[in-house]
Amino acid sequence: MRPDLLNPLFAETEGLKGVGPGLARPLGKLGLTRVRDLVYNLPDRFVARRAVGNLDEAAVGEQIVIALTAREHRPSTGRGPYRIMAEDALGNYVALVWFGRASYSAKKLLPVGEKRWVAGRLDQYGQSWQIVHPEHVAEDSGALAGSLNEPVYPATEGLTQARIAALTGQALGMVPELPEWIEPGLLAQSGWPAWREALMRAHKGADAAARDRLAYDELLANSLALMLVKASNRTRRTVPLRGDGRLRGKLRLPFALTGAQARSVDEIESDLAQDAPMLRLLQGDVGSGKTAVALHAMLIAVEAGAQAALLAPTEILARQHAETLQRMAAGTGVQIALLTGKTTQRGGAKAREAILMGLLDGSIDICVGTHAIFQESVTYRNLALVVIDEQHRFGVGQRLMLTQKGKATPHCLAMTATPIPRTLTLAQYGEMEVSKLDEMPPGRQPIDTRVVAVERMGEVVEGLARHLATGAQAYWVCPMVRENETADLAAAEARFAEMQLRFGDDVVLVHGQLRPEAKDAAMERFVRGDAKLLVATTVIEVGVDVPAASLMVIEQAERFGLAQLHQLRGRVGRGSAKSTCLLLRGEALSEVGRERLALMRETQDGFRLAEEDLRLRGGGELLGTRQSGDTPFRVADFEQIARLLPMAHDDARLLMERDGGLASPRGQAARALLYLFERDWGVQLLRGG
Numbered sequence: 001m002r003p004d005l006l007n008p009l010f011a012e013t014e015g016l017k018g019v020g021p022g023l024a025r026p027l028g029k030l031g032l033t034r035v036r037d038l039v040y041n042l043p044d045r046f047v048a049r050r051a052v053g054n055l056d057e058a059a060v061g062e063q064i065v066i067a068l069t070a071r072e073h074r075p076s077t078g079r080g081p082y083r084i085m086a087e088d089a090l091g092n093y094v095a096l097v098w099f100g101r102a103s104y105s106a107k108k109l110l111p112v113g114e115k116r117w118v119a120g121r122l123d124q125y126g127q128s129w130q131i132v133h134p135e136h137v138a139e140d141s142g143a144l145a146g147s148l149n150e151p152v153y154p155a156t157e158g159l160t161q162a163r164i165a166a167l168t169g170q171a172l173g174m175v176p177e178l179p180e181w182i183e184p185g186l187l188a189q190s191g192w193p194a195w196r197e198a199l200m201r202a203h204k205g206a207d208a209a210a211r212d213r214l215a216y217d218e219l220l221a222n223s224l225a226l227m228l229v230k231a232s233n234r235t236r237r238t239v240p241l242r243g244d245g246r247l248r249g250k251l252r253l254p255f256a257l258t259g260a261q262a263r264s265v266d267e268i269e270s271d272l273a274q275d276a277p278m279l280r281l282l283q284g285d286v287g288s289g290k291t292a293v294a295l296h297a298m299l300i301a302v303e304a305g306a307q308a309a310l311l312a313p314t315e316i317l318a319r320q321h322a323e324t325l326q327r328m329a330a331g332t333g334v335q336i337a338l339l340t341g342k343t344t345q346r347g348g349a350k351a352r353e354a355i356l357m358g359l360l361d362g363s364i365d366i367c368v369g370t371h372a373i374f375q376e377s378v379t380y381r382n383l384a385l386v387v388i389d390e391q392h393r394f395g396v397g398q399r400l401m402l403t404q405k406g407k408a409t410p411h412c413l414a415m416t417a418t419p420i421p422r423t424l425t426l427a428q429y430g431e432m433e434v435s436k437l438d439e440m441p442p443g444r445q446p447i448d449t450r451v452v453a454v455e456r457m458g459e460v461v462e463g464l465a466r467h468l469a470t471g472a473q474a475y476w477v478c479p480m481v482r483e484n485e486t487a488d489l490a491a492a493e494a495r496f497a498e499m500q501l502r503f504g505d506d507v508v509l510v511h512g513q514l515r516p517e518a519k520d521a522a523m524e525r526f527v528r529g530d531a532k533l534l535v536a537t538t539v540i541e542v543g544v545d546v547p548a549a550s551l552m553v554i555e556q557a558e559r560f561g562l563a564q565l566h567q568l569r570g571r572v573g574r575g576s577a578k579s580t581c582l583l584l585r586g587e588a589l590s591e592v593g594r595e596r597l598a599l600m601r602e603t604q605d606g607f608r609l610a611e612e613d614l615r616l617r618g619g620g621e622l623l624g625t626r627q628s629g630d631t632p633f634r635v636a637d638f639e640q641i642a643r644l645l646p647m648a649h650d651d652a653r654l655l656m657e658r659d660g661g662l663a664s665p666r667g668q669a670a671r672a673l674l675y676l677f678e679r680d681w682g683v684q685l686l687r688g689g
C-alpha cells in the first residue's frame, strides 16, 4: 500500500481550484492528472525580463516590463491586427499588437489615458517600436514582480502558461516533506537540497542543483525497482528446458546463422537449461536477424516437450511473424498458430475454438499473437517460453520483468531493435542479461542516404513519381511531436491530400490519432501492395516489413532524434533492390543539426548513431530531448542520465546489499520514492516474495 504521506501528491488535479471539465482535457493530454504530475512538470526554461523606466533603456528583442499609458486604440481593419498606441514616461510611442481572437480581451486591458504595467518582448517594426501579444498587463507593478523570471512550461492547446503556472502553484502548496532516501554523504557532497525544497526551487528559476536532485531521484527509483525484480527472479524456480536438437536439425534455412546469431542462441540455450527463469534481452539492430534467433529458442522449448509463445505489439506484426516462422519451420513438423483479437472475426468462432483446443491439448507447439494470447480464456498445456518482440522503444525490459510476477514463471526473451547508448542500456534493462546481434547478415546493400534542402521538394516529388511508376513502393514520413501536435497533424494531412491529388488511390495515410481499425486497414493495404505510397507520422517506426518499399522520404528530418531516424530508415533496404532514403531539411539548420544529418549519411551503425546522438544532445541541443518515448524518464534528461545514472545505480546496489528488504528508515524512505515514481511493482514483489 502506498504510504499515507504521499496521498496529497496523488490527489486528482480535477480537485484543484479552477479546474473544470474544460481544463481536464488539456491537462489529461499533458499527462497532468494528479498533483504529483503537476509538480514534476518542470519548466522547459525561464524567461528573464528586465524592468525598464523607459523604452530608451531597452534593446530590440529584449524581454521587458515597463509602465505605459494607452493613447489611442486602432481596431483591426479586415485581416489586420488590433493596435494600441501607448506612451512611456519619456513620451516614446510603442504599438501593442494583437492578432485574431486575442484582441477581444486586449481592448479592455488598456483604457485610454490610464497607466498600466506591460510585460513582453520589445520588437522593431519599420521605424517604430512594437510589442506583439504582451505576456502580461497589470494595473500595479507588484502584480508583475513574478514575471521578471517566469517559468515556461511544456504547453498544449487549451492551456495557457498563466493557467499552468497557477495550477502548479496550488499543487506545490500541497507538497509534504518526505523522509530522505538519498545517501547522506552523497547529498552533502553534491550540495543538493532536500526533496521538497528542490521541487520549489526547480519551479522558481534555472537551478541546476535542484534539477539534478530531482533527476537523480527518478534514476534511483528506476535502478532500485529493476534490482528488486531481478532479486525476486533469482529466488524463483522453473522447469529447465533441454533440447536434443532434433527439430533444429530439420530446419532448412536459406542461410547460415551469423556468428552473432549463433552466439546468442548458445547463450539462450544455456539459460534455458537452468532452473531459474531466463530473463534475457536480445538486442539487435533492424535487419540483424532476431527472428531466426527467436525461432531457435522456441524450437529448444518444443524439443524439450514444452510450448512457446511469441508476443507481438500489433496485429500486423503478429501476422507477419506467424507467416515467417511457418515458412522457416516448414520442414520440422512444428505446429505454429496465430491468435489475435481478430482471429474470431476472420475465421469465425470455430477457428478460434480450434486454436484454443490445440493450445490446451498441446497439439499446437508455438503460438504467435498479440496480447490476446495471454487472455484468461487462453490456457496452455505447458507454456515454458515467452518471447516478446519490441513494443515501445523503451519499456520492453520492464514488461519482460513483469512477466516474472505470475505464479508459474516462464523463461523470457525480449527482443528490441532500439540501439541505445551503453549508459541507457543500464537505465532501461538494469542488470538484465543481454545478447547482442552486433553483426549484420552478409550481402546487405547499404541504403543510399541523402540530405536534400526542402527548397528542392519539387524535384523530390518528381523522383517519387518515377519510383512509383516502376511499381515499387515508398514511405513519406512527417514529423509529429507532442508540443506541436495539432500543427504537425495538419501538415501530415495536407501532405497526404497533395499526394492523393497527384497519385490518386495509391496513397494511404497513417498517424497516431486514427482509430486502430482505420490504421490497421491502411497499413494492411500498404503491406499487401495495394497501396503504393504510405504517408505517415512516426507510427511506422517499429516493425513492419515491406521488402518492395525501397524509397523513404523524411520531411523536416532535423526534428527527429538520430536513433529515431535510424529506426525509420530501417524500414527500407529490406528487399533485393537498392534503397534510398531522402532526408529533407528545413531552411534554418543549426550547426549541430547539420552534423547530425551528416552522420546519418555517413553510417548505418545504429549503436554508433545512438552514442553520437547522446554526445550531440549533451552538447547543448535541447530540441527533442523530451520527445515522448525517447527515454523511460520524465524528469531526467539525456545529459543527466549519462552523468547521474552510474551513481544512482551504485547507490541502489549498495542499499540493496545493506537492506534488501527495504526495512531500515532509509529503506522505508526508498519505498516512498518507488511509489512516488510509480515503480512500486518493485515493492509489491518485495512483499510477495
Ligand code: ADP
Pocket (backbone or CB within 6 Å): 255, 256, 257, 258, 261, 284, 285, 286, 287, 288, 289, 290, 291, 292, 417, 441, 442
Ligand atoms: P530483425 O532483427 O529486424 O527482426 P529479421 O529477423 O526480420 O530482422 O531479419 C531480416 C532479414 O535478414 C530477413 O529477411 C531474414 O531472413 C534475413 N536473415 C536473417 N539471418 C540471416 C543470415 N544469417 N544470413 C542471411 N540473411 C539472414
Ligand code: MG
Pocket (backbone or CB within 6 Å): 290, 291, 543
Ligand atoms: Mg523483427
